[in-house]
Amino acid sequence: MSKILVVDDSNSIRDMVSFTLKSAGYETVEAKDGQDGLAKAKTNNFDLVISDVNMPIMDGIALCGELRKLAPFKFTPILMLTTESSTDMKMRGKSAGATGWLVKPFNPEKLLATIKRVIR
Amino acid sequence: MSIDLSQFIPSFLEESFEGLELMESSLLTLQQGDDDSINAIFRAAHSIKGGAGTFGFNHVTEFTHLVETLLDEMRNGQRNIVQPEVELLLVSVDCLRFLIKAIRDEEPCENSKIAETAKLLEFALQKQEIEAAVTTNHEITSDNSQAFSTWLITFIPEPHLVQTGNDPLLLFNALAELGEVSLEADCKELPSLLGLDAETLHLTWTLSLKTSVNEDEIKEVFEWVEDECQLSITQQKSDSAENKLVSSPLVEEAVKAPQIKAVPSPVVVNSPEKSTQKSKSETGSIRVGVDKVDSLINLVGELVITQSMLSELGNDFEMSKLTRLTNGLEQLLQNTKELQESVMRIRMLPISFVFNRFPRLVHDLSKKTDKEVTLVINGEQTELDKTVMEQIGDPLVHLVRNAVDHGIESKETRIANGKSEVGTITLAAYHQGGNVVIEINDDGGGIDRQAVFDKAVEKGLVDTSNTLNESQVFDLIFEPGFSTAKELSDISGRGVGMDVVKKNIQSLGGRIQVQSEQGKGSQFKVYLPLTLAILDGQLVKVGREVYIIPLITIVESLQVKEQLINRVSGDMVLYRLREDNVPIIPIYQLFDIPADNKELSNALLVVVEADGQKVGLMVDDLLAQQQVVVKSLNDNYQQVEGISGATILGDGSVAMILDVPGMITMALKRAQRQQSNEKASKKKIETEVLA
16 A cells, blocks of 8 residues: 655644545655654655645755655655645746645545546 | 545644744744744744635635735745734734634634724735735636547657656546546657666657546646646547537536546535534643653553563462562552653643733733833743643733733833833743742832732721731732722723732632832742642641641641740630741641540641641641642532542542631631620620629
């Protein structure tokens, strides 16, 4: 079963994303910011990373850049979960190596449908 | 599949309140160029908006969006951080708090203030002519999608496409969910096996898709890669025959089902009304750090080990195993103690939960009173029981209000007295013994002792002939109906304050102390027990009963010296304790029970203090000091005068916990009754003699 890393500084969003994924049968690991996420990525293998952009300590863009430097994450899909749908934010995410983005308000059905597009 | 997320609403609400608190405290200290703060504020607003959108609280989302946009401009340096806008944001925080409270309590959230604030926010945003990006809530555009049509798609990805984690195969799978796909790969660019680099793409594709969805939805599949590929999507002629086939609504439904942009399930959108019923009003939940839970689990593990060791010992016990048994019991004691501390820690929260509201309060009050006040907070990480925390908030608010309103002088007075025109209020919390001490200090005018005394005389609380020492005079301000403010202000000084403050603190098992120096300032010290569930007690014996005296009330214990006893009228006996005369209350008399020792000389006296009144409780014996678990008498039996609760001792017997202030009032009442009885009987004798 696919294992997904969920990174968000908001407990409720993280819980919701995780709950949605678990109810669809995915295994999830949660992290509360980029640094935490990176630490967890170093000790686990994931099939997908879903990360918030705006986070304290290390934001999602930086996390994405760091993950791409790790060999096991070179091709792992990384999705940015964010309300910032501006082009600028998309470009920044892309240049850091993000696979795509999910626009909040987040809808569980849509989340599941969308991740099918990237999860192997 | 529809997934019900309503169970997450309470945690969203809780988190939102926390976020608002953070926004508020950061806004109060916000300076130009303070990127960390502005980012933190922005993130808090952002989370609230995200969560609210998810649960369909659209009014919150819309309002927060305005706030967020304004903050974003400040964050990006497009807008300077100026006071009027910070004030506007503070008001917005209040509005949001109102909105979220309304959701929690299922109350209507219409309020003219909110609409007004929203207008002000919009106005502020327009002022710099920065276009407010409206949340891109893609409308579902499925009206013209009933008809099947065939699309020709050419997809030429950049060679590095896979390096962002995108996989063409998965994109094609997604397309296949929209309809019927056939595709053809162009391998022209594919190098020989030797030159093949597995990390780059060399293929291009041509696809044909027969589907009922429109172009936008096909494009959406490629949304994440549109900058990294050449993509062309062209519509072939639509097939009229098939068009007719799908005209039945049922089929239409079936065809639309795999659409990626499904209509949000009604369960999710409409659930707020349904699910907040559970979360009405304050949720009785505590957020506990994982470390605390882990340590608890760890300790339980150790307890289980000890238990199994002991039960093994007990199987066939011989005297030779006695050392191991005592060791085991020792370990059990240790485990229990640690477990208890660990469980108590779960209920502990940092006092910052209460202190957080003060920066705003002081900010608003200093505006209202036209005084400049700096608030200094120390020790906000000091932990306190959740119940105590919830109940101490209001008394502290009152004390802080008083400090701003009555304590700190007006700017003019301060300057005239050679003080800096900015007043300082210091809030501090720290542990002292088994207590948490909260200090409220101000460097204001101090309390005018004479004014307090005069006022007390005027109110009939004391007699002019009374000679009171300093602390006794200050204690007068806690008397019901006492207020020294010359004019009533709308901030404080309604004269209902301080006695309620004191009563609240006492009901928590705490006490309050005042110190003040005229011209220099005042200090209020609030002593609170760490927790209400467990009490440090002194076990004492009277006859066959064991009573528990709360350690916090005990001043000292001593053996009575005959020559220091003073008998006054009635049964009241005073004991000379240095410069004080302390009334002796024999517990056996008060509760009317048998005692081993009824002689005053050489008796044991436990001197306790409550409400500034010291009394000596006469007991037969002092036993151990220990922590006891407080059980309410109200819940299990009924209120008994002079007893605040009960506990179960190690041997299984029940011991009463003494309510020291209650006992003092009981004893005083009894003494007064006795005095009047005596007077009455004296009079009777006199009249009889006269007759």
